[in-house]
Amino acid sequence: MEKIEILGLIAAVFTTSSFFPQVYKAWKEKSTKDISLTMYIAFLIGIILWLIYGYYINSISMVIANTVTLVLVLIVIVLKFKYK
Amino acid sequence: MEKIEILGLIAAVFTTSSFFPQVYKAWKEKSTKDISLTMYIAFLIGIILWLIYGYYINSISMVIANTVTLVLVLIVIVLKFKYK
Numbered sequence: 575m576e577k578i579e580i581l582g583l584i585a586a587v588f589t590t591s592s593f594f595p596q597v598y599k600a601w602k603e604k605s606t607k608d609i610s611l612t613m614y615i616a617f618l619i620g621i622i623l624w625l626i627y628g629y630y631i632n633s634i635s636m637v638i639a640n641t642v643t644l645v646l647v648l649i650v651i652v653l654k655f656k657y658k
Numbered sequence: 659m660e661k662i663e664i665l666g667l668i669a670a671v672f673t674t675s676s677f678f679p680q681v682y683k684a685w686k687e688k689s690t691k692d693i694s695l696t697m698y699i700a701f702l703i704g705i706i707l708w709l710i711y712g713y714y715i716n717s718i719s720m721v722i723a724n725t726v727t728l729v730l731v732l733i734v735i736v737l738k739f740k741y742k
Contacts, residue, residue: 578711578714578715581707581710581711581714582707582708582711584707585704585705585707585708585711586704587704588700588701588703588704588707589700589701589704589705589708590704591700592696592697592698592700592701592704593697594697595694595696595697595700596693596694596696596697598694599692599694599696599697600692600694603692605691605692606692607689607691607692608683608684608687608689608690608691608692608693609680609692609693610679610680610682610683610684612676612679612680612683613676613677613678613679613680613683614676616672616673616675616676616679617672617673617676619672620669620670620671620672620673620674620676621669621673623665623666623668623669623672624666624669624673626665627662627665627666627669630662630665631662
């Protein structure tokens, strides 16, 4: 694998896994008032498009990263509704 | 431009611009308690790596999108410290 693709994978791990602490914080503190629902809905749409893009250019790392992010972003949105 | 690249650009617009409402909400309400600092720092590192990745693969759209996101994420982090 080319070095630059390794950099892309590391970048994907950071941007994808970054949502775990937000999901954990919202779930633990049962508070999401300061989180912007508009942001997460726009981000969700973008992630779905990136997922389709990754599928069409046969980039397995993009498909995996965006699938994980999609699930995490959906959880934040559910927690946003649950803990207004 | 290939259709799939247009899809990538639209995806980039969504994921990048999604941070504007979060910046606006944090700035307007002067409250960032529910926002995870860990998330934004990890996301920041990922965005910097995506920026380097985009530069090396000569993807102007990735460089532009990630530069805008970088600025917005930095603002959220500053607001996080300012409005504990």
